[in-house]
Amino acid sequence: MIVYLYGKFREKVPGYTVEDDCVLQVDTGPEETIASIMERLKILPGEVAHIFLNHQYSTPSRKVRAGDRLAIFPVEMAVLYRQYFAKYEE
Numbered sequence: 207m208i209v210y211l212y213g214k215f216r217e218k219v220p221g222y223t224v225e226d227d228c229v230l231q232v233d234t235g236p237e238e239t240i241a242s243i244m245e246r247l248k249i250l251p252g253e254v255a256h257i258f259l260n261h262q263y264s265t266p267s268r269k270v271r272a273g274d275r276l277a278i279f280p281v282e283m284a285v286l287y288r289q290y291f292a293k294y295e296e
């Protein structure tokens with residue numbers, strides 16, 4: 207799967223800064239979720255404002271598969287998405 211990290215999350219990846227585009231290729235296992243991917247990337251739930259999986263506003267409990275596209279935004283980049291998009295859980 208492809209993971210796009212935004213804002214301060216980019217600094218969690220060696221060699222990246224906040225100003226760099228950060229696109230990672232991440233292997234997924236069976237029953238993998240957004241939460242487990244975040245854990246592997248050392249991103250705490252309280253640090254996250256918005257999550258999009260395949261362009262759908264999503265919860266951390268949502269399952270992921272190879273070929274998915276995941277975007278994770280930190281609280282410092284919070285906007286009004288939650289008021290305009292339905293949140294997908296499965």
